[in-house]
Amino acid sequence: MADHENGDARAARSASRPRDDGGPGPVLEVEELSVELLRPGAAAQLVVEQVSFTLHEGETLALIGESGSGKSLTAMAVLGLLPENVRAHGSVRYRGTDLLTLSDDALRARRGKHLATVFQDSLSALNPTLTVGFQIAEVLRVHRGLSRRAARAAAVDLLGRVRIPDPARRYGDHPHQFSGGMRQRAMIAMAVALGPDVLIADEPTTALDVTVQAQIMELLEELCAEHRSALLLITHDLGLAAGTADRVALMYAGRIVEQAPAVRLYERPAHPYTRGLLNAVPSLDAPVGGLVPVPGTPPAPGAFPDGCVFHPRCPSARDRCATQRPALEPGADGRTAACHYPLDPQEAPRA
Amino acid sequence: MTEPTGATRGGGGTAPASDDPPSDTSPADASAVPFAERSAWQLLRRSTVFVVSGGAIAVLLVMAVRPALFAGWFGHGDPRSCNLDHSAQGPAPGHPFGFDTQGCDLYANVVHGAGASMGIGLLATGCSLALALLLGCLSGMAGRVVDSVIARLTDVFLGFPFLLGAIVVLSSVTTRDIPTVAGVLALFGWPPMTRVVRASVRSAREADHVVMARSMGAGTGWVVRRHILPHILTPVIVLASITVGSVVVAEAGLTFLGVGMQAPAISWGLQLATAQNSFEAHPHLLLFPGLFLSLTVFALIAFGDSVRDALNPRTR
Numbered sequence: 001m002a003d004h005e006n007g008d009a010r011a012a013r014s015a016s017r018p019r020d021d022g023g024p025g026p027v028l029e030v031e032e033l034s035v036e037l038l039r040p041g042a043a044a045q046l047v048v049e050q051v052s053f054t055l056h057e058g059e060t061l062a063l064i065g066e067s068g069s070g071k072s073l074t075a076m077a078v079l080g081l082l083p084e085n086v087r088a089h090g091s092v093r094y095r096g097t098d099l100l101t102l103s104d105d106a107l108r109a110r111r112g113k114h115l116a117t118v119f120q121d122s123l124s125a126l127n128p129t130l131t132v133g134f135q136i137a138e139v140l141r142v143h144r145g146l147s148r149r150a151a152r153a154a155a156v157d158l159l160g161r162v163r164i165p166d167p168a169r170r171y172g173d174h175p176h177q178f179s180g181g182m183r184q185r186a187m188i189a190m191a192v193a194l195g196p197d198v199l200i201a202d203e204p205t206t207a208l209d210v211t212v213q214a215q216i217m218e219l220l221e222e223l224c225a226e227h228r229s230a231l232l233l234i235t236h237d238l239g240l241a242a243g244t245a246d247r248v249a250l251m252y253a254g255r256i257v258e259q260a261p262a263v264r265l266y267e268r269p270a271h272p273y274t275r276g277l278l279n280a281v282p283s284l285d286a287p288v289g290g291l292v293p294v295p296g297t298p299p300a301p302g303a304f305p306d307g308c309v310f311h312p313r314c315p316s317a318r319d320r321c322a323t324q325r326p327a328l329e330p331g332a333d334g335r336t337a338a339c340h341y342p343l344d345p346q347e348a349p350r351a
Numbered sequence: 352m353t354e355p356t357g358a359t360r361g362g363g364g365t366a367p368a369s370d371d372p373p374s375d376t377s378p379a380d381a382s383a384v385p386f387a388e389r390s391a392w393q394l395l396r397r398s399t400v401f402v403v404s405g406g407a408i409a410v411l412l413v414m415a416v417r418p419a420l421f422a423g424w425f426g427h428g429d430p431r432s433c434n435l436d437h438s439a440q441g442p443a444p445g446h447p448f449g450f451d452t453q454g455c456d457l458y459a460n461v462v463h464g465a466g467a468s469m470g471i472g473l474l475a476t477g478c479s480l481a482l483a484l485l486l487g488c489l490s491g492m493a494g495r496v497v498d499s500v501i502a503r504l505t506d507v508f509l510g511f512p513f514l515l516g517a518i519v520v521l522s523s524v525t526t527r528d529i530p531t532v533a534g535v536l537a538l539f540g541w542p543p544m545t546r547v548v549r550a551s552v553r554s555a556r557e558a559d560h561v562v563m564a565r566s567m568g569a570g571t572g573w574v575v576r577r578h579i580l581p582h583i584l585t586p587v588i589v590l591a592s593i594t595v596g597s598v599v600v601a602e603a604g605l606t607f608l609g610v611g612m613q614a615p616a617i618s619w620g621l622q623l624a625t626a627q628n629s630f631e632a633h634p635h636l637l638l639f640p641g642l643f644l645s646l647t648v649f650a651l652i653a654f655g656d657s658v659r660d661a662l663n664p665r666t667r
Contacts, residue, residue: 079566083557084495105570112568119566124559129581138577139567190567 027197027230028055033090035073045302048254055230062233062241065251066298071234075200080107113143116196120203122183126175132186133171139193158189181212195227202234253309260335270337272314394661401657407650415469422459430459439633448639467618471533471602472595478537487548508542521610536598551583589659596651619644
């Protein structure tokens with residue numbers, strides 16, 4: 001990326017910051033986070049590029065993207081849990097401390113306590129050989145140094161708070177004896193055990209059916225509100241994000257292409273990709289067969305196109321889009337979009 | 352998604368009714384034995400190979416610890432009470448296996464020989480297993496430098512021909528008793544085990560529940576103890592039981608070659624070594640220790656195989 005564009009991006013962010021600062025100070029500031037895949041004997045492959053976002057206390061930010069858009073890697077980079085062959089650059093500041101420069105021990109002390117995670121696949125994320133209760137108690141024993149007995153009591157209490165019936169008896173069950181929804185609840189119990197400031201939920205409801213999904217999201221929102229936790233919701237489900245998020249950041253090919261308050265993003269998308277996605281979501285009022293898919297396929301990591309990453313699939317692409325990468329420009333009403341020819345927010349393509 | 356047996360129907364509804372516990376498993380036995388182990392154990396109990404080989408190993412272990420319990424069955428339990436008049440005679444009343452070249456009761460000697468074989472087998476396997484777990488976990492969990500140093504070290508030891516290396520080391524030590532022979536066998540036994548442990552740790556490390564534990568702030572030590580070691584138990588148990596078998600063979604082989612256990616000691620290898628001079632004339636000298644040796648090794652390997660079959664979901 002050229003230097004002047006970097007400058008533009010920075011200016012864009014600082015311009016948008018005062019508007020973000022409506023509530024209390026930010027708990028998590030991610031700035032120009034890039035993640036690259038190290039390959040032996042080859043150049044590193046950039047999979048997440050210059051991602052920046054801010055999370056305030058009690059706020060919910062949805063990070064939306066297709067598979068391979070880099071949303072999960074972004075989350076793992078925030079937690080410092082990237083695999084060995086992956087490197088992160090940039091800065092991830094938790095209440096002013098850059099997590100990327102912290103030692104392993106210092107970072108470990110924060111994980112679970114200040115930053116906690118809910119994973120997608122609760123069956124494989126829970127250790128099949130240990131009881132659910134033990135695994136929740138484990139968190140308390142590691143961080144608070146509680147005794148076995150005290151941790152057990154606290155874990156039973158937590159299971160009750162995520163509305164698992166008869167928690168004292170369910171404490172001794174193994175993950176396979178729980179249903180999918182209950183496992184997800186147990187994982188949420190584990191994540192909120194220490195009242196974290198930032199909760200990262202990586203596709204928390206993807207493996208569940210719709211009714212359970214709603215209950216899980218409700219529970220997540222409720223617990224986050226209780227602890228004033230900021231929620232970073234990673235999902236590919238636009239509908240889910242619409243119902244939960246205060247702000248939405250849309251990722252495409254490793255970059256954030258549009259970031260806006262949820263209501264505005266859904267009402268008037270500025271980026272053609274956002275509009276394409278919204279047009280591809282089925283809705284009850286739309287006529288049957290009215291879905292318009294986004295043409296083409298998302299680029300594979302390492303084969304991101306020059307210029308605007310979306311231009312090969314963009315209906316409004318022009319010559320400039322193929323050569324020049326658009327910076328995230330602040331637009332009206334607190335949104336930023338990385339597009340040379342943003343859609344006019346006034347013309348409302350879809351209600 | 353797939354619902355494993357015992358999971359409730361419907362998912363985790365807020366209404367308690369939809370989260371009714373499964374009625375087929377009572378909480379008491381559910382918390383006693385984890386699901387995977389329980390079904391593996393049930394499978395093992397029904398496996399003839401496991402029961403027979405496990406029983407044989409149990410008998411051999413008792414024989415190794417308390418040879419007197421077995422040796423006296425036919426009235427001549429002392430392996431050291433010898434009478435040269437009977438040198439190398441065949442089976443006789445009270446002496447079912449006959450006599451060795453020194454005129455000692457062969458049955459009592461064979462029974463007492465189990466101690467050396469099983470002792471060395473378990474000691475050598477135990478030592479190499481301890482070393483392999485230590486180095487394998489270190490190599491699997493630590494950074495690239497430590498990992499490559501350990502991996503290259505393993506390669507170097509794997510490069511030695513096992514038998515040749517053991518012969519060289521053993522012929523340079525003066526006393527060759529159970530601990531020294533076991534030590535030398537462990538010296539050459541750890542590298543393949545370390546490789547298996549390292550590979551298992553590596554794959555376990557990427558498992559979702561390990562990442563989950565780390566995301567909750569668990570340290571490396573905790574993760575290894577609680578999440579990784581239980582995960583790699585299966586390959587380790589299997590490999591260990593098979594290793595005991597091959598160590599028993601190696602001990603007998605080295606002793607046969609004259610660099611293992613030494614004469615006053617009683618071991619199957621020594622008995623085979625003395626038998627080699629006259630086995631055409633007195634085949635029973637070779638037959639009985641050889642039979643026990645083969646059965647021991649067979650039982651150990653069959654045991655390992657049946658455990659692997661029961662614990663490996665793909666061969667169920």
